[in-house]
Amino acid sequence: MSLSMIDGKILSNEAISSDCYSMMISVSDIASLAVPGQFVNIYVNNESKLLPRPISICEVDAYKGTIRLVYRAVGAGTKELSSYLEGTVIKLLGPLGNGYELLNGKKAMLIGGGIGIPPLLELAKRLDADKSVVLGFRDEIFLADEFKDYADVYIASEDGKTGVKGNVIDAIREYKLDAEVIYACGPTPMLRAIKEYGLSNNMIVQLSLEERMACGIGACLACVCKTANVDDHSFVNNSRVCKDGPVFRAEEVVL
Amino acid sequence: MSLSMIDGKILSNEAISSDCYSMMISVSDIASLAVPGQFVNIYVNNESKLLPRPISICEVDAYKGTIRLVYRAVGAGTKELSSYLEGTVIKLLGPLGNGYELLNGKKAMLIGGGIGIPPLLELAKRLDADKSVVLGFRDEIFLADEFKDYADVYIASEDGKTGVKGNVIDAIREYKLDAEVIYACGPTPMLRAIKEYGLSNNMIVQLSLEERMACGIGACLACVCKTANVDDHSFVNNSRVCKDGPVFRAEEVVL
Amino acid sequence: MNLSVDFCGVSFKNPITVASGTFGSGAEYSEFVDLNKLGAVTTKGVANKPWAGNDTPRVCETYGGMLNAVGLQNPGIDVFIKRDIPFLKQFDTGIIVNVCGHSEEEYIDVVERLSDQDVDILEINVSCPNVKEGGIAFGQKPDALNHITKEIKKHTNKPVVMKLSPNVTDIVEMAKAAEEAGADGLSLINTITGMKIDVDRRNFVLANKTGGLSGPAIHPVAVRMVYQVANSVSIPILGMGGVMNAYDALELMLAGATMVSVGTANFVNPFATVEIIEGIKEYMERNNIDDINSLIGAVK
């Protein structure tokens, strides 16, 4: 009985691209505990929508007691969230899940795709290692500038308007990037490619997965991913993204 | 296509008894049309509650463009309504239904019971006739003082703490009140007694009925009352409270 | 952009109509909605004689839905023909007449009276959960449904659409029974039987105890049943159940409905029907869809 549902007050909530929003929330109980790669459950103020929205934590300021979420307003729930004004109070649960294991001192590559980019920002701040950041976008660029204080940033875009035309692997090859450890978050096809690239180059690869969730705490078994070995919950090669993840070692999961 | 759903802005919303609230709404399109005895449909800002709340209009200020609603916060919808702060915008439809026929010049008695009292206030203001007001309460008195500018007010309370101990008929007899026309609104047992009292004394009796509604505009046939004669909608001795009423002549309805 | 659809051999300007019982015969809603914009008006169930319906309270609210037990109050076919059809003929919209009855004879009486009337389709309500005798008895047993459908078809040349109840173990079995009997189309789903108890007063909320659950709460059940039926029969479907917006309507069409009825949403927003039609147009524009018929049953 260590966790509780907490009221958070929205300090700001503004668009940073055509459909991505940045929300700063005052919620010190979560800020004091959160580590890079964890997420929070947000309960929207709309009685027709029952399930919490799991949203990854983009930045944490334990001193100020704030967390920052950067999310894409794409479904009804996140669109609702994007409409909330400064001062709105929302319920949160968290921090949830297991974040990245910070392998300080080992040369690192942080690879993010689309709305998988935000959780890497706090990681970039906290990771004490020689590091590069590779970000993949479809077209519109967001959040990329904010990484520049912490690492060199390399960009791939599908439309080729910014950085390398193509995906993050194309950018890695183009810029001849190298690392001992990959920390990645993004769409499944990207993670699949990174897994193959990283493991074939003998890197340690940490992937943050996404799946539709219900409870967010590991009870309902909605958000499973296939695993290479028998999992220790149901013993059926299914791990729970919310509880056992969202960050997994690449060799653990079947993508 | 003359009606529309309109945004109204709540100017004030305060408790006037332990469970009754007075809400002032700025909504000039409704204020300019409303007559005593009509109601509005209020659509609450809660997605779990779909149906509009039909609430009688207590006062109208066509010049300021405001209407006043006095309602009891008893169900989930009205409790929600009672929580709305000044400045909240709600959707309204109205004015709906047929109000009282104002028989100016004929000696009048306005009889209200409990949450049936509010619509009589605008009637007391507009009715140009010698008039008395009889109000029945269970225990707690509300709104009674506001009638004193327009008529003598006689009170009955079930607990006997204010005015005559008993019901409105007891008060009428105690104070030997008389009239040519009764305008009444309140719970069905009270209306039944008033009907009998009024008709047996050869009075014109107008009763405002209440029934659970869905559409509020006469289409769904949820809120019917039994009528003495065949109705002209379904031809089955059922009138629609929302559309044919809520005010009926006593002889028309079977209570 | 083409929004018109063919349903049971009749062409409608767009796929949107209303659910029987939520819209009367259109007169009241015509104060809000330009009826000319609707694909069709589906009228309140009409019987061979006036029906008084159930005692009140007849409706109550539930979470994301409502219960109704109106009990098919209606003025009977005489008034309907004299008053309601002429009213609707003032507008450029289709007319789907919902027919109810206590017995085979009563259904036949109504459909015969309607056979020479200028209406487009007959929707046969064999699934109202709020009428004690008749009605639902035909809608929960495949044999009974098959039989009543055959009898009705014998007595009318109008297209006949059987309105199915969701309160069955196997909706496909019911749909096939109606199809085999010659139904021209199916409409589904009617309401799901529910109940609400007033905990404070410790009594039933509805005079009828039970009522039919409608509203967005039941929409996923409607999508499922429309999908199952559309993939099992070859007659077209008028889909309904909790449609609140254009996306809800499109879900039913993608699942296999040719037309869609808007019901409870009319109570929540009297302009729901026209807003849904506009929303469908916007969706088609945004997705470069020229013909709405390409969406019908597009998700397999």
Next chain:
Amino acid sequence: MNLSVDFCGVSFKNPITVASGTFGSGAEYSEFVDLNKLGAVTTKGVANKPWAGNDTPRVCETYGGMLNAVGLQNPGIDVFIKRDIPFLKQFDTGIIVNVCGHSEEEYIDVVERLSDQDVDILEINVSCPNVKEGGIAFGQKPDALNHITKEIKKHTNKPVVMKLSPNVTDIVEMAKAAEEAGADGLSLINTITGMKIDVDRRNFVLANKTGGLSGPAIHPVAVRMVYQVANSVSIPILGMGGVMNAYDALELMLAGATMVSVGTANFVNPFATVEIIEGIKEYMERNNIDDINSLIGAVK
């Protein structure tokens, strides 16, 4: 004030438990909820062997509800006995074990393994809509339900509660079939089969296409079915379906349920169970009700 109830001959400190599958075996929720406060924990369905469940996505949200098609992923009875029962025995709460299977043999295998375990009641899931073979086949036909109930009763001395599906034409017929076969109690309702289509992507939202609808959207259906069954059989009922708060739970008890399961509400508010127990106490105090048993089936 007495909150304790007798259900199938077992005494529980209060009538509130959780709906199978929404609460695991309690370990995860024990971080939020003091399990000692619950009348019982009803565990996630357990089979004779580990089940992998369905592909993802397994859940989605609907208006006032959700669909799930988890497909009964579970570690099998060996792990359950070794890990989950000992975990729960640390707490002062009842244990109701939900049992699933593909075939008669699989059900019997599990109930036999549980017969010498220190658990209170077996709840037999013959109504999961998300498993292709078995399960639901037993829950939609009275004969099949009667047969499996009899077979299970032969192989265990634990009280057996059959969990009924709402996806039937006549819930009373099903309830009677289970009662006749010797069921000690009934639990209802399981989820209602539904479907959601992603209109923008024009595809099913769930990998399984259909899923079970739960949440407050279906509560009126649960109240109706509990009422109908309670007034038709003499064995006690564990009621469930969309219970979000104390009033929802009380509705099911007034309709005839002896105990009530809280399901989807756990996802909406991890503290729902204990808040509901508190709310019931407050209601009883406000209404001067000394014994919760006086509320069971009090609305006729």
